[in-house]
Amino acid sequence: MDLKKLEHILRIAEEKNISRAAERLFISQPALNLQLLNLERELGTKLFVRKGNECSVTEAGRIYVETARKMMNMKKDCYAKIAELSQLHNEEIAIGASGLQGDYMMCYIFQKFHEYHPNVKLQFTSMKGLKAQELVKNGTIDLGIVLMGDKQSYRMEYKLLGKVELLLAIAKNHPLLEVLEEEGEITEIDLAKLSELPFVLAPKDSTERSVAEMAFEDAGIDPYVPMDVEGIHYQMALVESSDYCSFISSNNRAHVPDSIRLIPCKTHPKMNAVAVYRKDKPLTKALVELIALAEEYWSSFSEEESF
Structure with missing residues (x-):
């Protein structure tokens, strides 16, 4: 063949x-x-x-x-074992990670990784978290780095890299902010107070959406969601130019325009950044170091406390 x-x-x-x-x-x-x-x-x-x-x-x-x-x-296993024995590191690592989150992470990882492994080829593909897990399971890719809730979809190895908080995104000129300041709730927001506001959220098949819906459920409200949007830049544009509210993960705060205020929710909804790989496949040194760099990236958002 x-x-x-x-x-x-x-x-x-x-x-x-x-x-x-x-x-x-x-x-x-x-x-x-x-x-x-x-x-x-x-x-x-x-x-x-x-x-x-x-x-x-x-x-x-x-x-x-x-x-x-x-x-x-x-x-793949043969090449990886020979590469380690010969110290040539002529290895290929296929990675699947979700959209913009994965792009930013790989920009952070790439240069550092190749300082130590200049001959290891990284093949990065953007994909949904569930798709990445499926492809890791069947051996098409070596590593998935995904955002997920507390439930694991497949029987594989899951390593927690960090936790990412969902923050309420609201325009700074929104009249609700003045009300919140008067009530002393500008540092943390009770989502129950937003039951009458329209929200623009991530697609229904995303982790961001499922975690946001759990936050609404915890607050006891059923929000009005007239639009699902793929991509934080479009979400922020709608929040900035209208009365919409949204959620944005804490790792994307640097990409939020100055005209938008981010406020933590009282329940502090979080997503798990997770490395996914097969239990039955030995990890090469290069793959172990790649996971360590991913953990360094995602854990930095878990450590940030001030908003």
Whole structure:
């Protein structure tokens, strides 16, 4: 089996769409489709069932994909062990982390990591937290660094890197702030006092949203949420220009405009920044140091107390 072609088939299985898989692999869709057709012709059976643009694995495809994952994992383990023995560190580490949070973290980590491991290749991909956990579980990536609540979705190794607090974001010229100052509640806010205000929140499949909803539940209110928004910059723009309120995680405070005030909630809702990796896969020295740098990054937000 050609390991490169195995990687291509695995990508089709993960994306469930040949066009998206081709885009992620940086090859043309016709070329990838031809590879799949040739392989199916060689095997004498279909590996995927196509429905429009989407595709799903057949029983034969499931067997092929499981075997391919094992072979790719064997290759990674082999290369990592040889790299450590030879001290060449010609290792590859595939990382999945969520969106903008992951981008900022990798900017912090990258230079420090490569000072110690200049020949280790990092492959970073932005993705949802649940997707990162799924890909760690099946061996597609080596490490997931995700924000999550208190529940773990998969039976893997979870290392707490730090806790990130959700803060109320409100425009400084919002009339509610004057009321809060008069009531002496400007340092910590009781969300129950905001039951009549509209909120713009992160999408429903995000950790930020689930933690925010738990905070509302603890306050005993059902807020009006007319809009879900992906990305803190859009959220902050809406808060800045209207009567909307929102939540922002403490690690993103540096990206909040001066016209917006951040106030801790009385219940101090928090998300866990977690490193996720497989229990059955030995950690290389480079991967251990990468996790340590991620912990250094996320723990700095746990230590900040003043808002």
